[in-house]
């Protein structure tokens with residue numbers, strides 16, 4: 116189908132305010148960047164040598180704070196381990212220059228060791244932390260263990276690592292304090308710009324999606340473990356380069372640079388500055404380090420106490436951080452979204468295949484001694500809309516889980532579009548043609564409608580690391596959902612601000628953006644008004660009958676099921692007790708008995 120422009124709401128009168136806000140926000144960003152550039156260029160003439168010395172070190176620490184913000188603030192991975200990567204970079208320089216002397220080749224060797232060492236350790240930590248089923252808590256514990264282990268290794272390194280005293284006085288780059296200031300400031304600027312471009316890009320929005328709702332990401336076909344591991348490697352390398360710079364400048368390395376105390380301080384700076392803002396942690400990293408340098412000698416214990424108390428106060432009272440709070444009046448704390456141009460995504464020939472879309476043979480599911488599914492045999496064809504009904508606790512949701520995640524079932528086989536899903540995870544099942552809509556609206560609350568839909572299209576279009584695509588392509592039926600529910604006029608609305616019905620419609624559009632062949636819908640009309648239920652019913656009907664999708668609908672609204680289903684399947688106590696047309700099912704004495712609560716599954720009758 117041709118790419119037809121269907122809608123462009125940037126020209127509508129309602130879009131004038133966001134355009135003005137965007138212009139004002141851009142104006143303030145340019146002003147702030149100009150001030151930063153002046154400080155960076157003119158710093159050596161404005162500050163004395165002591166302050167320059169402190170600022171150079173603070174710039175390197177601020178780079179590490181940026182990496183923590185991208186991992187924690189944007190992706191939701193609370194890590195105490197970024198100090199370890201900072202330390203690897205610092206010790207790569209310190210050890211190489213101490214034992215091999217300083218030259219262009221040893222500097223290259225030290226930098227190569229930093230890059231490879233950080234990438235390898237981050238890859239290992241990612242593999243350990245983000246395997247399938249690992250909890251966020253487990254990942255945080257691993258991040259805590261990493262700096263502890265690394266510090267112990269350094270302490271047991273004897274004269275090679277300098278043990279608890281570290282290494283001092285090694286030869287290093289011969290630069291003036293001004294040159295170091297500009298070099299460190301430029302590195303911080305580069306790190307900030309890379310981070311800024313990344314988090315504003317379409318790929319950066321995926322990090323927020325993982326933070327908001329990782330389960331939904333996997334059901335959109337996104338391998339979140341791979342994304343997080345790749346990100347950890349990139350951020351580990353960035354922190355390592357900062358550590359390399361720090362030890363090359365200071366001529367000192369000590370185990371404290373790898374320790375979890377520094378890892379915790381990085382978290383404090385990010386929280387104080389405003390996590391998920393990038394420039395907040397950057398500014399906080401610099402300011403806290405400067406303040407520490409001046410105040411820690413006059414009040415060594417009180418200063419740490421003040422920092423700790425400030426952290427607690429900010430977490431409790433101002434979770435968005437102090438710097439966004441200070442800059443709120445200038446409109447710098449919010450990112451004004453731009454509405455993309457909606458286009459229809461062409462359907463590739465053969466995508467609407469016919470035949471058996473879903474096949475289950477002898478599927479069982481046990482929770483300990485509880486047998487929830489007892490040998491389910493079931494088939495559904497493309498173009499069919501099957502209503503799955505049964506009393507509460509019959510096993511309907513469990514059956515859907517077994518269809519969409521290979522490790523859910525206890526026995527039997529499931530085939531999606533002719534392919535056995537074996538033990539495959541949901542993100543791979545999605546690539547086989549599965550789309551699943553959950554009972555409660557399962558969306559990304561902090562993203563806009565357009566961003567949610569963009570993330571949903573990741574399977575078909577790799578998101579850019581550099582920019583926001585001004586065009587959003589969706590299959591015709593997903594666009595139909597947006598038009599019918601008027602969500603196409605709310606593309607820049609944040610998902611959490613939508614009504615319950617709009618959130619349900621958004622999730623349906625996200626599932627359809629995958630171009631699925633089998634759509635599982637768990638009570639899609641729960642909590643909707645009569646009009647919304649009718650709208651969704653018509654949409655589902657057209658999905659199956661016009662677009663040839665295989666839809667399996669779990670629904671308690673029997674009127675709706677009667678109107679749109681081509682076949683009804685009745686599940687009771689984990690067994691399919693009947694299937695047929697709606698009339699056959701409602702007239703069945705067995706079904707009447709089941710719904711009156713007086714039936715036992717087949718095989719249990721005397």
Ligand SMILES: Nc1ncnc2c1ncn2[C@@H]1O[C@H](COP(=O)(O)OP(=O)(O)OP(=O)(O)O)[C@@H](O)[C@H]1O
Pocket residue numbers: 482485487505506507508509510511512513514
């Ligand atoms: N994780 C679990 N651990 C133990 N038992 C479970 C678990 N999940 C579901 N069950 C049990 O499995 C049975 C079937 O649950 P399921 O949610 O699949 O039923 P359902 O037909 O979807 O019910 P409803 O219509 O109320 O949503 C119930 O008895 C439930 O208590």
